[in-house]
Amino acid sequence: MPTTQIEPLQLECANCPIRHRAVCARCEADELDRLEEMKFYRSFEAGQTIAWTGDRMDFVASIVTGIATLSQTLEDGRTQMVGLLLPSDFMGRPGRETAAYDVTATTDVVMCCFRRKPFETMMAKTPHIAQRLLEMTLDELDAAREWMLLLGRKNAREKIASLLAIVARRDAALKMMQAGGSLEFDLPLTREAMGDYLGLTLETVSRQMSALKRDGVIVLATKRHITVPDFDRLLEETGDDTDGGLLF
Amino acid sequence: MPTTQIEPLQLECANCPIRHRAVCARCEADELDRLEEMKFYRSFEAGQTIAWTGDRMDFVASIVTGIATLSQTLEDGRTQMVGLLLPSDFMGRPGRETAAYDVTATTDVVMCCFRRKPFETMMAKTPHIAQRLLEMTLDELDAAREWMLLLGRKNAREKIASLLAIVARRDAALKMMQAGGSLEFDLPLTREAMGDYLGLTLETVSRQMSALKRDGVIVLATKRHITVPDFDRLLEETGDDTDGGLLF
DNA sequence: CTGTATCCTTGACCGAGATCAAGAAAGAAC
DNA sequence: GTTCTTTCTTGATCTCGGTCAAGGATACAG
Numbered sequence: 001m002p003t004t005q006i007e008p009l010q011l012e013c014a015n016c017p018i019r020h021r022a023v024c025a026r027c028e029a030d031e032l033d034r035l036e037e038m039k040f041y042r043s044f045e046a047g048q049t050i051a052w053t054g055d056r057m058d059f060v061a062s063i064v065t066g067i068a069t070l071s072q073t074l075e076d077g078r079t080q081m082v083g084l085l086l087p088s089d090f091m092g093r094p095g096r097e098t099a100a101y102d103v104t105a106t107t108d109v110v111m112c113c114f115r116r117k118p119f120e121t122m123m124a125k126t127p128h129i130a131q132r133l134l135e136m137t138l139d140e141l142d143a144a145r146e147w148m149l150l151l152g153r154k155n156a157r158e159k160i161a162s163l164l165a166i167v168a169r170r171d172a173a174l175k176m177m178q179a180g181g182s183l184e185f186d187l188p189l190t191r192e193a194m195g196d197y198l199g200l201t202l203e204t205v206s207r208q209m210s211a212l213k214r215d216g217v218i219v220l221a222t223k224r225h226i227t228v229p230d231f232d233r234l235l236e237e238t239g240d241d242t243d244g245g246l247l248f
Numbered sequence: 249m250p251t252t253q254i255e256p257l258q259l260e261c262a263n264c265p266i267r268h269r270a271v272c273a274r275c276e277a278d279e280l281d282r283l284e285e286m287k288f289y290r291s292f293e294a295g296q297t298i299a300w301t302g303d304r305m306d307f308v309a310s311i312v313t314g315i316a317t318l319s320q321t322l323e324d325g326r327t328q329m330v331g332l333l334l335p336s337d338f339m340g341r342p343g344r345e346t347a348a349y350d351v352t353a354t355t356d357v358v359m360c361c362f363r364r365k366p367f368e369t370m371m372a373k374t375p376h377i378a379q380r381l382l383e384m385t386l387d388e389l390d391a392a393r394e395w396m397l398l399l400g401r402k403n404a405r406e407k408i409a410s411l412l413a414i415v416a417r418r419d420a421a422l423k424m425m426q427a428g429g430s431l432e433f434d435l436p437l438t439r440e441a442m443g444d445y446l447g448l449t450l451e452t453v454s455r456q457m458s459a460l461k462r463d464g465v466i467v468l469a470t471k472r473h474i475t476v477p478d479f480d481r482l483l484e485e486t487g488d489d490t491d492g493g494l495l496f
Numbered sequence: 497c498t499g500t501a502t503c504c505t506t507g508a509c510c511g512a513g514a515t516c517a518a519g520a521a522a523g524a525a526c
Numbered sequence: 527g528t529t530c531t532t533t534c535t536t537g538a539t540c541t542c543g544g545t546c547a548a549g550g551a552t553a554c555a556g
Contacts, residue, residue, distance in 0.1 A: 072397045074487050080400040082393035093386055100390060127375050134382045137389060138341055142348060144392035145330035149320045151399035152328040152447025156543065191504065199400030204543055206505055223504065223551085239322050404513065439534060452513055454535055471521085471534065498556085505550070514542090520535070526528085 011041070011064070016112070021088035022062040023136065026128040034122065038114050044068075044105040050091075051099040059113045060092030066109030067188055070101040071196060081197040082147075083140065086170075090136055094120045107188060151199045154239055159198040160208045161237035164218065168228055184227040212237070259289070259312070264360070269336035270310040271384065274376040286366055291358050292316075298339075298351040298359075305347050307361045308340030314357030315436050318349040319444060329445040330395075331388070334418075338384055342368045355436055399447045402487055407446040408456045409485035412466065416476055432475040460485070 013019060013032050024035055042061070044050055050068060051057060063085050070083035082101060085091055091103065091111070114122075123129045150162055164187075171185035187194075191209075192202040200208075212218045217234055219227040228234050261267060261280050272283055290309070292298055298316060299305060311333050318331035330349060333339055339351065339359070362370075371377045398410055412435075419433035435442075439457070440450040448456075460466045465482055467475040476482050 070393070072393065073489070074397070074401060075489050076487070078401040078487075080397040082396045095383075101393070124379075127378065130375065130378055130382060131372075134378060134385060135343075137382060137385045141385060141389045141392060144389060144396065145318070145320065145349070148330045148392065148395055148399055149322070149328040151396055153322060153326040190502095201544060202504080203506085203545080207543090210505070239324070239326075241321070241323050438532090449514060450534080451515080451536085454533095455513090458535075500555085501553085503550105503552080505548105507548085508546085510543105510545075512542095512544090513540105515538100515540075517538085518536090520533100522533080523531085525530080 011112075012036070013039075016064070018062060018064055018088040018112075022112075023090045023129060023133050024062070026132045027126070028128065031126055031128060035114070038118055038122070040113050042111050042113050044109045044111070046105055046107050046109075048105045050103040050105055050109070050111075051101075053099055053102050055099045056097060057092055057099050057116065059115050060090065060094065060119050061111040061113040063087050063089050063091065064110040064112050067106040068109050069104050069106055069193070069197075071104065072101055079196050080199060081193070083144070084197075090133065092116065094123055094133075106193065156198075156200055156204050156208050157211065157237060158239040159200060160194070160205065160212060161217070161234055162240070163194060163198060164212075164226065164228070165231075165234050165238055168226075168231065168234070183231055184221075184225065187224045187226060259360075260284070261287075264312070266310060266312055266336040266360075270360075271338045271377060271381050272310070274380045275374070276376065279374055279376060282370065283362070286362050286370070288361050289358060290361055291356065292353040294353055294355050296353045298353055298357070299347040299349075301347055301350050303347045304345060305340055305364065307363050308338065308342065308367055309359040309361040311335050311337050311339065312358040312360050315354040316357050317352050317354055317441070317445075319352065320349055327444050328447060329441070331392070332445075338381065340364065342371055342381075354441065404446075404448055404452050404456050405459065405485060406487040407448060408442070408453065408460065409465070409482055410488070411442060411446060412460075412474065412476070413479075413482050413486055416474075416479065416482070431479055432469075432473065435472045435474055 013024070013036050016022075019025070024032065027035065041064070044066075053072070065087055068085040068091070069081050070085065071079050071081045073079045085103070093100070094116070123133070150159055154162065167187060168183050168185055172183055189197070190202075191205045194200075195202045195205045198205070209218075209220070213220050216229070217237055219229060221227065261272070261284050264270075267273070272280065275283065289312070292314075301320070313335055316333040316339070317329050318333065319327050319329045321327045333351070341348070342364070371381070398407055402410065415435060416431050416433055420431055437445070438450075439453045442448075443450045443453045446453070457466075457468070461468050464477070465485055467477060469475065
């Protein structure tokens with residue numbers, strides 16, 4: 001698997017699709033100008049590894065388009081996904097030289113990159129960047145903790161329902177639809193990837209998907225295309241507190 | 249359980265035991281003076297609830313002494329601990345009005361508190377605080393992700409060994425001992441709390457503790473006082489990559 | 497069309513950990 | 527001391543999800 005990088009057309013920050021959500025969201029015009037000079041784009045194909053745990057990382061980046069995953073592995077190969085990088089999410093840690101996780105492109109991915117050292121220097125001088133990064137990191141921490149509850153205490157059916165609810169909600173937000181009604185979306189993950197995320201085997205994922213389908217909670221047009229006839233019904237299956245604040 | 253608060257003697261920041269590790273670690277003398285004016289101390293007894301999920305929080309705080317836990321609960325009462333607050337750790341989120349987790353004092357706890365609004369104002373003007381908070385939050389995120397791997401993919405024995413290794417290492421660091429040799433320490437958690445942390449029942453925790461004892465990995469003087477004759481042996485039981493970077 | 501690869505489903509069986517239950521150990525209150 | 531409570535241990539049994547195995551669906555190459 002060669003590290004093919006298709007260089008995409010240079011994009012102006014002003015027209016950037018993640019301009020208002022990424023680490024640069026709070027930047028003023030002059031700050032943006034400086035970032036504009038520093039940035040460069042890199043692309044990765046679906047399935048490609050962006051970084052291995054322990055790799056030296058000389059850049060940090062924002063996801064512009066596509067989805068990447070963060071995962072960790074035990075000695076004997078058991079792996080657990082520990083994070084999902086969506087457009088506008090930030091990859092890398094200022095001050096850290098090496099990757100702490102395996103980062104893999106799930107779909108084709110375009111990233112807006114900055115060499116680490118210059119970025120760190122700029123961050124020290126630009127509170128707007130550090131402020132936004134703090135906010136994003138706190139959100140990720142909340143999401144990680146929500147995931148800990150799922151991994152530690154939910155059963156297989158609840159785990160699947162939770163994942164579907166999250167993907168459905170994100171998709172609905174993207175399409176600006178109203179809540180409560182019928183939803184449909186494509187799952188960007190294989191059964192195995194779902195299992196790695198949920199701490200399950202792919203067989204259990206498959207069985208629970210079939211069970212939710214049999215019980216009418218979801219309808220499958222194809223293996224990957226899902227319709228949720230009643231979102232509230234799906235939410236009931238997650239086991240969450242019904243009033244709960246939703247963090248994803 | 250009344251909310252008893254024993255007001256401890258006012259402590260000067262200069263003599264504060266967490267001065268060099270807390271959110272104020274990077275502050276200059278003048279910044280510290282301003283924090284000194286704003287701060288107030290609160291104490292909680294072991295077992296007391298510091299905040300319930302959804303409670304309005306009008307302060308943020310650093311743990312000065314003691315241990316507190318963050319936990320989340322499903323509808324039917326299943327609970328999962330999602331974080332451990334140790335001395336110097338920060339509680340609360342700037343910009344958030346309500347508690348996102350149940351916070352409970354495991355031991356007697358003393359906290360150094362700041363009213364939220366003035367603290368937010370100060371943070372906006374004092375990059376040193378925001379920088380340090382970002383650093384601490386990134387560390388917590390790493391710890392949370394390490395925990396996700398444990399919850400999703402480790403078996404009961406590995407989970408227990410991992411928890412013991414973490415507590416042992418922290419204790420050794422505190423006592424400035426050299427690694428590799430024999431260690432002993434007190435477990436600050438009940439079997440039930442360990443279970444809540446590890447996503448296990450208290451019975452399973454008890455059984456695995458007995459098993460590790462039977463196999464000579466640990467020696468129990470009392471239920472809570474643990475001796476680790478060979479730390480490397482304990483590490484082997486965690487299932488982690490042996491070279492692994494350790495985040496706690 | 498056929499062969500091959502990837503992804504998914506389903507069945508049979510098994511075992512790790514949960515659940516239910518009883519009682520031991522250790523304090524704390526009196 | 528005795529009683530009461532909390533914490534912990536251990537046993538018996540059950541069940542959910544893992545493991546092993548076979549085969550179906552879909553896509554793509556030739």
